[in-house]
Amino acid sequence: MAASPAGVDSDFTRRLPKIELHAHLTGSISRACLHDIWQQKSARDPALDLEDPLVAIPHGKVDYDIKTFFPLFSSYIYKLCNDMTSIEYSTKAVLEEFQADGVVYLELRTTPRAIPEQNITKDDYVWTILDIINAHNEDPNNTMRAHLILSIDRRNTATEANEVVDLALKHALVGVVGVDLCGNPAQGDVLLFADAFARVKASGLRITLHFAETEASASDEELSTLLSWQPDRLGHVIHVKNEFQEAIKKQNIGVELCLSCNVHAKMITGSYSDHHFGVWRHSSVPVALCTDDVGVFCSPLSQEFLLAAEHFGLGKKQLKELCERAIPSIFSGEEEQARLREVYSTFEC
């Protein structure tokens, strides 16, 4: 690994107040937390027919590629976190872990999930998570503020996508700040979601889209369609040719960049120093370093900043400036922007 510029170490990047804008709730659950949930469930139900998470997702394994990554959720984590107790427990743990890593502002995203066998509706799911987020925000001892983005999955139908928008609008005053498009980039037709995202735009809620994650989801047609929805931010932005890079700069769209996820999942060619963060950091658009799925790729945001320092030669002041650069692209408005500006004005490198 390349050497860090003088003085940048893990203590500094943990202490640095950080802004996390691209984190999927279920993908952010640590293995230790999944293991706790599994132990609690096994104690309640000795006949539980689910492997220990430490066997299903072994410690140290981070080489999930785009083919093995998505089934992890449908075939395992969703089966384990399938009741209110586990959803509440894991959401609290995720918030605590981001805060303990020095995150001061978090936009967590999740796909509304109904669990009929537990009588849990998508609305119950969203309410439960918002309750936990709001309780977290109301506790004066907490240094991090969190907000929620609801995700439309590329596998959704137009009706399901509109249902997510309905939920986002319903909960807009109590913590939902935007809508995301995520899911397996090899699947789905984004044209189906034009109406849903037009409703988001018209409502004043913000839009973030997974953009050009793989070559399969980076055709000119798809990228033109996504940009026509006037997104506020874009996630990953990997397979983006010049013409689209220029459009992103012209529209001043914020980019959410995920170093470890892209390297471990082999979504980019090469390694950290080849990551397109190296290109976007010299642009004028808001740039946010993000974890994506810290539970799977095991690199907390402080580690992502350390990697940026090591591979792109950033010093302490530049790392602080990188954090501040994300402020204009947060979804929750002026009050939080002012709070963050204050946080950075008093932070000594």
Ligand SMILES: CNc1ncnc2c1ncn2[C@@H]1O[C@H](COP(=O)(O)O)[C@@H](O)[C@H]1O
């Ligand atoms: C490689 N990066 C990624 N690209 C696209 N979608 C991703 C993703 N990482 C996670 N998700 C999406 O988030 C869901 C899990 O969290 P929630 O249940 O919503 O909280 C996954 O099922 C997938 O649809």
